[in-house]
Amino acid sequence: MEEKELLSLARGIIENSYAPYSNFRVAAIVETRSGKLYYGVNVENASYGLSICAERVAVFNAVTHGHRDIENVYIFTESDQPVSPCGACRQVISEFNPKATIVSYSLRTGDKVVWNLEDLLPHQFRLEDKSK
Ligand code: THU
Numbered sequence: 001m002e003e004k005e006l007l008s009l010a011r012g013i014i015e016n017s018y019a020p021y022s023n024f025r026v027a028a029i030v031e032t033r034s035g036k037l038y039y040g041v042n043v044e045n046a047s048y049g050l051s052i053c054a055e056r057v058a059v060f061n062a063v064t065h066g067h068r069d070i071e072n073v074y075i076f077t078e079s080d081q082p083v084s085p086c087g088a089c090r091q092v093i094s095e096f097n098p099k100a101t102i103v104s105y106s107l108r109t110g111d112k113v114v115w116n117l118e119d120l121l122p123h124q125f126r127l128e129d130k131s132k
Contacts, residue, residue: 001031001035001037006029006074007076007105007107007110009029009037010027010029010074010076010105010107011076011107013027013029013039013041013076014026014027014041014076014078014107016041017041017042017043017054018041018042018043018044019042019044020044021044021046021048021051022044024042024077024079025041025042025077025078026041026042026053026054026055026075026076026077026083027039027040027041027054027075027076028040028041028053028054028055028057028058028073028074028075028076029058029073029074029076030058030059030061030062030070030072030073030074031070031071031072031073031074032062032067032069032070032071033069033071034067034069036062036065036067038058038059038061038062038065038067039057039058039061040053040054040055040056040057040058040059040060040061041054041057042054042057043057053085053086053088053089054075055073055075055085055086055089055092055093056088056089056092058073059073059089059092059093059096063096068096069096069097070093070096070097070100071097071100071101072100072101072102072103073085073093073100073101073102073103074103074104074105075102075103075104075105076104076105076106076107077104077105077106077107078106078107078108079106079108080106080108080109081106081109081111082104082105082106082111082112082113083104084102084104084113084115084120085102085104085120087121090117090120090121090124091121091124091125093117094117094121094124097117098117098118098121098124099116099117099118100116100117101114101115101116101117102114102115102116102117102120
């Protein structure tokens, strides 16, 4: 998908962010190998610890729809600098693709940063292969 289209999609999705406590709105889009897109926003809770990041919602949405072949994860915020995903989200994405491409945008400035998840989360936790 073209970057311009992706950004305009994200501007719509971030409106659904539920962030009354932090006022920090986040949207995420997961793109699968076949080009399917799944969305997520951060959803906060009065019991703060129950809040969930946009990236995890997007990954769980892809998996719920039967798509585990995550290729790219796009993150959108309205902060001055693009954000990097939190440790919990890195681990969740790496379950499905430790080499996923992470692209983070500031919708305010248009700045963009690209990482490979390998660099953000080396030595991720994996359970031993139980089939051995
Ligand atoms: N948040 C995300 O959704 N993704 C990130 O990558 C960083 C943090 C959310 C969690 C919380 O709702 C708010 O941003 C402030 O931490």
